[in-house]
Amino acid sequence: MIGGEPYTLGLFDTAGQEDYDRLRPLSYPQTDVFLVCFSVVSPSSFENVREKWVPEISHHCPRTPFLLVGTQVDLRDDSNTVEKLAKNKQRPLSPESGDKLARDLRAVKYVECSALTQRGLKNVFDEAILAALEPPETKPKKRCSLL
Template sequence: MGSSALTFLCVKVHFHSGVSPGVQDLPGNNAHNRHPDRQRNSMQTIKCVVVGDGAVGKTCLLISYTTNKFPSEYVPTVFDNYAVTVMIGGEPYTLGLFDTAGQEDYDRLRPLSYPQTDVFLVCFSVVSPSSFENVREKWVPEISHHCPRTPFLLVGTQVDLRDDTNTLEKLAKNKQRALTSESGEKLARELKAVKYVECSALTQRGLKNVFDEAILAALEPPDNKPKKRCVLL
């Protein structure tokens, strides 16, 4: 499936209000065949929640994807929710994108964003080994506790910084180095993520693919892990 075939238009909305008239088509997907009950509904919703340490680029990821431009000035701590209309197999879906704050101060509030989630993006920066370790130590345990049957993707962000001399020098001073794609893929297998993907919000390399894969994960969960929307009791 080529991501180049997808286009979209998004508008800033409160999640329960209207959506944009944009089109983002995933060719070759027939939602009716997989989910006959969806034929009765005019608009299905795919809720995608983004989690990960602070400063790994979650907000820039969402802003760059939805506006097609990397934010050059102020970046808010928590990105406002956006909705994108996507066409899948000729049927309209709403892709709702939800940012979360990674700081510990928000640990009790963050799970309030989790109900009805269809897919998570668990993010780490490829130039932040601590954020990589926190995927295993904090983020996957957290979403698995609240939403044990909801699929998630592991996302490596800021891949453009793998070639940034200043960043690499800072890592070297701490006897660290940038994380490789192989490291991400290995962790994804270990934690049973749907898959590992990586991107740069700055250059947009791999950016569209992240959300294409998120949509597919929400609609086509792994056979051994039936999808279930997150419900907090």
């Protein structure tokens, strides 16, 4: 419910494997909003947002808004997870890193959640509905007329 109004979401979780690169975009038409997700404990998934996912959706659906979603926030402070990352000279991604990437890529917003604890989960979908209802304004193209 947003503003007292019920909304129904249809979710499509697309395969990220390279084998599906040609098939995946077939599910993109008529998409109202994308949720571009990465794990806050997987620096490689964070890099894939910039290198793969946002370029792909921007190519196929340039006017469709997207949210950047940091997942698995319950593991950010998990000692075993932090230790495994440290062995590779890595660490969990901070909320500030997500905010910065969202701004850089012009996402509607950055949100975080944990499916395990349900923390932030409702907010992700509420923000997705709001983004779909109020798509970002497109700037009018500047035109030059030569006479």
